[in-house]
Amino acid sequence: MSRTLHLALSAYGVGGPGQHGLWKDPRVPSNASVDINYYIRQAQTAEQALFDAYFIVDSQFINAGYPAHYLSRLEPLTLLSAVATHTRHIGLIGTASSTYNSPFNLARRFASLDHISGGRAGWNVVTSFDTGTSRNYGLDEHLDYATRYGRALEAVEVVRGLWDSYEEGAFPADVERNLFLDPTKLHALDHVGEHFRVAGPLNLDRSPQGQPVIFQAGVSEEGRTLAAHVAEGIYAPGGSLAQSQDYYADIKRRAAALGRDPDHVVILVGASPVLAATDADAHRLSRDIFEADNDFDRKLGFLGRSFGAYDFSGHDLDAPFPDLAHLAEKGGRTRGLEIVRHAREEGLTLRQVVETVTEYEPSPFTGAPDTVVDAIEQWFTTGAADGLNLRFRTHDDLERFVADVVPSLQKRGLFRTEYTGDTLRANLGLPIPVNRYTREREPAAAQA
Structure with missing residues (x-):
């Protein structure tokens, strides 16, 4: 096949949305959300199954009624930096708000993760919709919708500009010439925009994948517009097959209209598979899971x-x-x-x-292993998704998917049998971005 299915694992500890009672499950350690070894084990299992990426969601506001996992969890980039040292291939995608972070800080943190991991970092850009977050950052009110998305677009542009601070080969480290840095390949950004003034340059060299991969989850008109402009990976909302097909077609069309290659926008649909020996058993289990949190x-x-x-x-x-x-x-x-x-x-x-x-609605990926494989193949081949962003309640559920579903996907030629590259971009089939200053220099050199 010309296309390859992509799989990502979205990791929760003691229970995210729809999993409020997961902390009661004896298979889940009560400290799972802050136990780095729990995350490392999940990432290693996903990597052994050749998953593309490991994804950490985040928010910065809670009250006592939030899910157990939200109440005490590790900061994503700190977590992923630790996971990076215990994995070799799987991509590491962290969530960070463009509303409550400065572009320079974001650029440096994600570039650091990219270097630590050898080119496997990704940034999931969010604008934060928890209104209370504003009060944690000294603001009386949350920014309005249009302002948040305008700020997000500019933040991504600034961060990408900072990631281009150094061109390839900027550090010859030539002892004989007493030349550590080639100053012609270092560039200040000097950005002045509506929301940010950032001088630069960033004090970190380019990574093996050039820049971390930008992810986004856009549902609204503003969100879809932002995704079409900047996203290389998208976390799609899911819903029915028809709804997902409409969303997929809309995002690809918007990207193409902006002159982008639609194949370089990888759309992952959120999925919570429920597996059992038979379809009937899986649907009973799915209903039991719902009732436990009802x-x-x-x-x-x-x-x-x-x-x-x-x-x-x-x-x-x-x-x-x-x-x-x-x-x-x-x-x-x-x-x-x-x-x-x-x-x-x-x-x-x-x-x-x-x-x-909150009425009961089973996941479309519920059933015996062959049923789940059939559903995944249908969503992939009929233009509903380029892959799945998978959520599992327990590590046992992840291992069952790896043992019973992944091999069948491989036999059908839908999923890889080995990693094809060493970076997140390579495994997602995304090109390495050309440094903007190198790109400007090359036409001038050709003309000269």
Whole structure:
């Protein structure tokens, strides 16, 4: 096949969204979210199965009602730097907010991870939709949606500019000529924009993959626009097969319209496979997993996250759903506005909204191993995804997928049987970016 399926592992410790009760599972250590050895073991298992990447999600605001994993977890780049020293091939993708980090700091941290890992780093660019994060950074209010995305686009441009501070061969380290640095290959950025003023240069050489890979998860119009402009990898929202096909086609079309090669935008759909000996057993297990977390008060509390961590507990559950569209603007706008619209159109109460948005819906990747392989192949071959960003409740579940699904994907020619390169870019089939100053110099040299 001309295309190759890509697989990434999204790692949680004691339970992320939809896994609130996972900390009770005896197979999961109670300190898993802060135990680096737990993460290293997961990454090594994924690497042995030839996964493309290991992904760490993050946020910077909590309250007592957040999932157990959110309450105490390691900072992504610190975590991934440790994992890098215990792996050789798997990509290492960390989440960091463009809203609450400076571009210079981001550029240096991710470039450092890229060097530590030998060219395996990726940055998942987020704008932060937890409104309370602002108060952790000395701001009274969260930035509005348009400002956050405008800032994100400029931040990526600045970071990429800083990553180009040194051209290839900038450090000859020639003792005989007493020349450690070739100063003609060092460049200040001198960026002055709407949101940032950054002089540069970055004090770190280019890595084997040129620049870390940029990832993004864009659902809204602004998010999709940002993804089409800057993303080399995208974490897609999922949903039904048809919805995923529409999203896939839209992002690829937007990238092409901007003059980008759509094949250089790798779209990974979030997936939580549930495997068992038979389809019926897998669906029973899937339902049991849902019921274990089916707590109304917990779901009511977590609903507020789409509205800036709003507390719904003071509302009458059987009164019409309150119009909180103004709060969604500075929170998870796409999700929040959809909830408000649906509640208004259907005349739903608060109780009904909670029940509707959290109703049971099995993963499309639920069943016996062959059933799951069939589903993955269908999503891959019909233009719904370039791969999957996989989430598993326990390490046992990951190992079962590796043992029962990966070999079948390989037999069908869908998935690699060995790593084809030493960097994240190589394994994703992405080109090494040409340094902007080298690119400018080459036409001038040819003309001369």
